[in-house]
Amino acid sequence: MMSSHPPIGGLLREWRQRRRMSQLDLACEADISTRHLSFLETGRAQPSREMVVRLAERLDVPLRDRNQLLVAAGYAPVYPERSLDDPALAAARKAVDLVLACHEPFPAVAIDRHWTLVAANAAIGPFLAGADAALLRPPINVLRLSLHPGGLAPRIENSREWRAHLLTRLRRQIEVSSDPALVTLLEELSRYPSPEGSRRPEPAREPDPVAIAVPLRLRTEGGILSFLSTTMVFGTPIDVTLSELAVESFFPADQATAEALRATARRRGQGPSAAESHPSQL
Incomplete structure (x- = not known):
């Protein structure tokens, strides 16, 4: 029977070109000859399981796609893909919940590779206020919620700047993964109209030399609350699901935002942080 999987040689060449590496570059990184690499890419030689893993590591191929490379070469996948509810990932899920809770009273969310919301802390409320109910039905896509006219977009003070920032991040993610679902998401987001508040021309200005990151300014x-965002990922994952999980944390960009969020937390009776107030829940 003919295999429905693409040839391993073509996939290796595709990933090498995507990483903008020459055959010499990759051969040196993998400690093999350029002749052998050429034979692998053209199908004149069949890679061993260890060779597939080595080349995938040097090409920084995502774990999900490493499994596809192994299958294309005739080997079984080696990286498991478990649900976050799987007991094997209990410690990792607990770590994510701990990070989210300890970040309160500031907002934080956990997302998967398609920007689908996995978890969030109690401080995410200001981001969700006023959004269309349809955008808040699971599964919630964080990018769609941020840029849709019925989502956060009309309340983002610097909407053009923030939109450009998010779309740039998404394009970079597509360059790394070539995920067709992300390509479809980018096409959808790019079609969204500019929110009413951003239609007036914004004055051209030189980049602020003091600025350190693109802020999110939310009405x-x-x-107006102003945030800086950071992203946390697991450093050495060997599970596909865990490798694709990220925690997006929002920090106050000014003192007024910090004080407003702390005041909101006090009104909720939350206290300094969920971790300090409710350690038994973590």
Whole structure:
């Protein structure tokens, strides 16, 4: 029977070109000859299981795609893909919940490779206020919620700047993974109209030499809240699901935002942080 999987040689060449590496570059990284690499890419030689793993590591291929390379070469996948509810990932899920809780009273979310919301802490409320109910039905896509006219977009003070920032991040993710679902998501987001508040021309200005990151400036009932975001990933995952999980944490970019969020937390009776107030829940 003919295999329905693409040839391993073509996949290796595709990943090498995607990483903008020459055959010489990859051969040197993998400690093999360029002749042998050429034979692998053209199908004149069949790679061993260890060779597939070595080349995938040097090409920084995502774990999900490493499994596809192994299958294409005739080997069984080696990286498991478990649900976050699987007992084997209990410690990792507990770590994610701990990070989210300890970040309160500031917002934080956990997302998967398609920007689907996996978990969030109690401080995410200001981001969800006023969003269309349809956008808040699971599965919630964080990028769609952020840029959709019925989501956060009309309340983002610097909507053009933030939109460009998110779309750039998504394009870079597509360059790394070539995930067709992300390509479809990018096409959808790119079609969204500019929110009403951003239609007026913004004055051209030179980049602020003091600025350190693109902020998110969100209009709320309590005024404008300004955030800087950071992303946390697991450093040495060997599970596909875990390798694709990220925690996006939002820090106050100014003192007024910090004070407003702390005041909101006090009104909820949350205290300094969920981790300090409710350690038994972690």
